[in-house]
Amino acid sequence: MSAPRPGLGAVTRGRILFGGDYNPEQWPEVTWHDDVRLMRDAGVNSVTVGVFSWSRLEPRPGVREFGWLDRLMDLLHEHGIGVVLATPTSAPPPWLGRLHPETLPRDADGRVEWWGGRQHFSHSSAVYRRHAAAITEDLAARYAHHPALTLWHINNEYCTADWGDEAAARFRDWLRARHGDLAGLNSAWGTAFWSQGYGDWAEVLPPRHAHYLKNPTQVLDFKRFTSDMLLECYTAERDIVRRHTPGVPVTTNFMPLWAGQDAWRWAEEEDVVSVDLYPDPRDPHGAQHGALVQDMTRSQAGGPWMLMEQAASAVNWRPVNRPKPPGLNRLWSLQAVARGADAVCYFQWRQSRQGAEKFHSGMVGHAGEHGRAFREVGRLGAELARIAPEVTGRHSRADIAVLHDWHAWWASAHEGRLSTRVDHADLLTTWHRALWRAHLATDFAHPEHDLGAYRMVVVPQLYALTDRAVENLVGYVRDGGTLVSGFLTGVADQDDRIREGGMDARLRALFGIRTLHEWWPLETGETATTDAFDGTLWSEEIDKTPDAVAEAVYRGGDLDGLPAVLRTGRAWYLSTLPAPDALRDLLASIARDAGTGPVLAGLPADVEAVRRGDLLFLLHHGRGTVTVEVPGSHRDLLTGTVHTGTVVLGRYGAAVLAP
Incomplete structure (x- = not known):
């Protein structure tokens, strides 16, 4: 029997991890020192580094440039900030696609997905996997014993599919393992319909562009195959970093309610389950969407989990991208903690000035340290530090x-x-x-x-x-x-x-x-x-x-x-x-x-009550002021106030009540 793997508790140790993706390669090195000053001011104790750094770490095939990362890791450790170190394999450098076009995925119409964005890799490409393993191996060997390293983050938001020839060959292998022989495949796919019977494995393809409706079980199996191939990519890199750092937990970040991964199966392969969560501030159901994703992630984790990404304010990928109004970032962050998160993190630390996500907010926005987003982030960091000793590690199961x-x-x-x-x-x-x-x-x-x-x-x-x-x-x-x-x-x-x-x-x-x-x-x-x-x-x-x-x-x-x-x-x-x-x-x-009911009776419509252990979180999703009846006396961990009988919550107000 294998030894139990370290979980999030091995990293938090009574803290709530607070921080976000840090992409210092976008900035002059002199900015790093200003960054760590602001991180300390905001209560940041953890940053994720290296997610999109492959071309900086390996500018040419086989060349390694780790010096900048050495200096960054040392600087962060010197200021008491832990590092979630990412393998950079979600965004291969342009040279990989140029020299090895077989690493580029193809869509169902046969079109190549070129470099110039991200996730431009074929999960089935042996060449991609070999290069991904090589950079992961060297990264793990170099930083295995660095004192700043707290957690490994593999790749990022696995979401690619591939209909190309190499993927087709792997698909056939996958189908043989699932169905045995062509008779089993023909039976499972119902190929007696529309003269689709297969007599040779070479005839079996991914569900590429078709004149009319595609075989539904072929499509279903291809979705299963895609999830499994991406999982193979994850576990290959995970096993490399585990070999170098057996005591360091490993994760990768799910997207919320994403159709492309069987997250139940994926969660079994993670030491820490993490998710990215971006409810729309304009959506009147945004809080419920957040609650759904949090409930699902907690259930996949079976305990505390990690909010890997959220936005400090606006995102950049909706048709209209409104900022979070004052107080909403705090409220939704506390909602995640109420539902079991022991880490509250953002994409990203400093808002980019160039690139595709320059209008996606950061913890430090374009307005800098005097902007509202950073001021709110700092207040939240102080509150999370205040409640962490009595919150982390607690777990509740619903009826x-x-x-x-x-x-x-x-x-x-x-x-x-x-x-x-x-x-x-x-x-x-x-x-x-x-x-x-x-x-x-x-x-x-x-x-x-x-x-x-x-x-x-x-x-x-x-x-x-x-x-x-x-x-x-x-x-x-x-x-x-x-x-x-x-x-x-x-x-x-x-x-x-x-x-x-x-x-x-x-x-x-x-x-x-x-x-x-x-x-x-x-x-x-x-x-x-x-x-x-x-x-x-x-x-x-x-x-x-x-x-x-x-x-x-x-x-x-x-x-x-x-x-x-x-x-x-x-x-x-x-x-x-x-x-x-x-x-x-x-x-x-x-x-x-059935013998169950609300967490707290008589709640106003806009107030959510969530239990985490014996703590009661009250979260007000409205803009007015409400009074919540709470039997007995309770101490609010956020303010230290003792409430007897009632709690008054203002706009986007919250209370964390201890008995």
Whole structure:
């Protein structure tokens, strides 16, 4: 049995890591000394270095220029600032693509993705992997014993796909491992349809540009393959740095609710789970989006996690990029801490003056140290240092789990589906938002995870389920759990083969569905009226079994009198999507019956209450002033104030209450 790996606690040691990506190669070296002064003023104790430094570290093939990084590492250590050292492999230097064009990825139309941006590498290229390993090896050997090194950050935001010839060869290898032989492949892909039967492995390609709809299981397998190839790139570099520094944790940063990675599988390979998070300040649901990503990341980590990137103010990649208004950066940062983050970091430290992201804010913006962004960052740094000793390492588990699976998402997204309005990520967000608005705490879980600790499990939509996942859900209800499922769940198996009857028979029996006759998707603006609420997006023509209870029935239209919401014992099935308030109220009622409820009763609508251990975070997402009733006396770790009975929160206000 291998020794347990170091986690985030090995780095934090009672601190909340606070800082961000530092790209000093963009600036004259004299600026570095001003940077460390400002970092100390702002309470920065950690910076990520080297993410995009490959061309600076290796300006020509085989040449190493580490002197500048030596001086930087020494300077940061001298000022008490730890370094999250990145492998620079997400942005290969131009010479690599020029000398080795096979390292450049191709899109589904065969077009080359050239250098001049970032992530311009083929995950399947042996030449790319060899050069990435070489720079990683030398970087790890040189800084393995440097006292500033606290954490390894591999690559950055893995998100590339490749349809080229080298990727095609690797895809065939991957398919052989998954399906065995061509007979297994033809069966899994259903190639009897449209004369697609393969008689030679050389005929098997990635799902490149096609005249009409592509084979859905071919597309599904390609998405799985892409996630796995990127994971191979990550683990190859991870294993190199682990060999040199076995006591230093390793991470790479996920993007929030990103479709390209099976993050459940990836998280198992990380010592520290980290994520980048950029809610839109203009979005009235921005706080809930942040809560969803934080809940998911905490669940993947199984404990404290790292907010690797956020924006101090505006980003630069939306059509309109508004800054964060005063107080919002602090509020959303504390929201992450409430949900388990032991690191609060930014992209980036000093705002760039050139390049593609010169309008993306920094902790030190173009206004410099006198700008509002830096002043707010400094105040936040002081607050995080104040609360850290009583916060870090604490963990809470919710009573409710929301199920999510990337493979089900990928399978449901095929272009030949019944309604393009039905989107897995949108449904996941809608159901999580209903729970969030009901002030119900949630974890996320994979459908094959052990669910026994949860009083209630919610399935917004899992279009494709393995047999193991189906048995897990059935067993959960059999053992006394409460299951609430949305429509189009259990429709297909792991190869996107439609289950007999249009839904897995075990699930139909669980929910009390005798026959699922037809799916009835709804147009934009169309509703399915029931005797309890108006449904949106979807409806279904269902006959129920005698033991099932119709908790809501369609009224009017072609489905008049048929069940809209079914319950059999503790299993609920919603064949339509209730309007937001109705979904919130229904889930809150089911949660009460399951023996769970809000973190704190009687909360104002704009106030979020989150428990982390025995600490209670109150987060006010409104612009007015509210009074929150909190039984007993509590000390606010942010201010030292003792509150008895009530807490008053102003615009974007927050309190961290200890008993």
